Amino acid sequence: MRRLNQRKEDYLSSLNRLKEKAIRSSFTLDMTDDMIAMASNWEERLRAPKGEKKDDSQVWATSFAHVITLTKREKNLTRKQ
Numbered sequence: 001m002r003r004l005n006q007r008k009e010d011y012l013s014s015l016n017r018l019k020e021k022a023i024r025s026s027f028t029l030d031m032t033d034d035m036i037a038m039a040s041n042w043e044e045r046l047r048a049p050k051g052e053k054k055d056d057s058q059v060w061a062t063s064f065a066h067v068i069t070l071t072k073r074e075k076n077l078t079r080k081q
Contacts, residue, residue, distance in 0.1 A: 002042050015039055 001018065005011035015036055022032045070078070 002039075012040060 001014050002011060005014050019032055019036045023029065
């Protein structure tokens with residue numbers, strides 16, 4: 001989104017529309033606010049801001065909990081490896 005909006009005002013307006021869509025899609029308000037706050041300070045148009053990078057951090061946002069929960073069969077497969 002930052003690449004598509006050259007002016008900061010347009011970028012912040014796009015972020016606001018994204019926040020509204022995320023809330024309509026049942027994303028948690030705390031997570032949405034955190035991500036929008038982080039993105040609102042993003043000045044670089046081609047790369048994410050530099051900072052501490054955590055190799056083990058992953059974000060998976062979904063309102064479908066069954067999608068990120070392993071089945072018994074999947075759990076057994078991961079144990080065997």
